[in-house]
Amino acid sequence: MVADGIGVERVDYIRVPVTDIEEANRFYGELLGLPRSPNSPHDDWVEYEAGNVTLAVMTPHTHDYDFTALPPATIALRVADVAAAKATLEAAGLEVGELWDSGACRGAGIEDPAGNRILLHRRYAPYPDGTLP
């Protein structure tokens, strides 16, 4: 085994496969309001900044493989208030799943136009060290 791993520094991006890049741009850029990376010049690979992680929204069919949607809750997006975010998105016409409360976090699921199920998420319980997200 590699004694100390491979020295991972950070996650550079996570790939989000979609079928229609224009629909995806409206969803991630306009509806969710994520800023597009200025260093993302391609039409079939568009990078959006989600705070600490870059979402690389891309079309598999132009990268020589078949589209498959992400499994549920692959990506959990932190919002200040899940209920308020749900109301905002529903007012914009998006279907949002039931609000759930685990006792430490609240969440609600949404789907992008390609069927990727994204989680709106907020932890409200302090971590064991007393800090909050």
Added chain:
Amino acid sequence: MQVEHVDFVSFLTQDLARAKRFYTEVIGLEVETEGEHDLELRAGQVTLDIFDPSSIGQPFAPSPAGLALRVPDVDATRAELEATALAERNKAASLAMRAHELRTALEPT
């Protein structure tokens, strides 16, 4: 609505113990929290959650979400991982050979 942050990125597994060995021993990520059916690891600036979906009756599916891990030198890392895989294969072959020798030695003549 403003997205503040990615709280976690989740990948599914069918074998949590094997996934833990891979992500901690080979990749070298640190465990943040560990449950019966999931494992949270620190991948730089984000939490990587590894979850066994059979625990909630959901099917396993490999994720098409390519997670890009930044390493100092991709070529060196690739060589290191290939050497690790080769060492593991050699170790497995050696164990199989020893098991075969043991069976042969114990067989009645």
